[in-house]
Amino acid sequence: MSRMIPVVFDGHYERQYPAHAIGVGLSTSRDALVKHADDMADSVAWKELEAERAKWARMLPALADALLPWLLDQGSDIQSNLFAFCVAATVDGIDGSDRAHAVNSLADVLNVDLSYYWKPTRASYFDHVSKSRIADVLREHVSPQAAAEVQRMKKDAAAAAAEVRMAGSGWLPEVLANRTVPEFRSYAWEDDDTDGDADDEARNAGDDPDDMSGETGDATGDDEGLAEAA
Known part of the structure; x- marks a missing residue:
């Protein structure tokens, strides 16, 4: 620390x-x-x-x-x-892009209610989006009439009206409401020399991997007998 x-x-x-x-x-x-x-x-x-x-x-x-x-x-x-x-x-x-963010995993585990910390105001949202976006938000969360009213206003007036209309709504923009977490990926190296490893194990056991006679032949015969019995 x-x-x-x-x-x-x-x-x-x-x-x-x-x-x-x-x-x-x-x-x-x-x-x-x-x-x-x-x-x-x-x-x-x-x-x-x-x-x-x-x-x-x-x-x-x-x-x-x-x-x-x-x-x-x-x-x-x-x-x-x-x-x-x-x-x-x-x-x-x-994050500069609109995509799943790892911070969402913390928000989910801690059950964070972002509507307590963020409010839809002019400074936090409406001053930074287009008037058509303001109208879309009001149409979906207030009424079609409210959306039509802001369409007839200038941008500053529309942002101010939206702040009043959305006060206490608990609404969150998609970037805050979407709690999707990134897909977890894991990577591992694959050893291309798997045959070489098998040969090494056989030699360590005292067997010659190139010698297919002896006990190996008996095992093959046993396998054939099992296949016939099956």
Whole structure:
């Protein structure tokens, strides 16, 4: 954890680069989230995470070199909870394409209700899509009349009207509602020299793989007798 903390709390340990003997690598998505979502500061999840971050930052020593001794002095409760926060900070659900994402497996296991953390507002959605898309959402989740009304509005007014109409609906766009996880794939190397391995095993057993006489012949005869009996 002494290796994780300076990465997760990079602002707290800005421009400190302590030597380390633990080969653990990790990254966080905090900066990327802020970059990709201009409404992040108003997010319920963001506020909860930042409050938790501030709480831990007040407890951490100022110098990264003091982290390991400090951690060793802490009780298991602080250690386990701080570790959980650091692990949570590495979760990355950002993807530039519309496809199944591995983060969905976590959401499913933890039974995360994304409608609690995300609301359909102008800043979070309607300002970023076309007026026809706004109309489609309202037609499906409010009424055809609501869709017809926004079609006659300018884009800004349509986005504002959609935010009001969809408030408290619990609606999620497909990218959040689709909890499909990527197909699991496994790969294994195949040994092309299987005959060579069989020869090696035969030699190790004291048999010559090229000698088909002797007991091998008797076994063949037995097989023929079994075939006739069958």
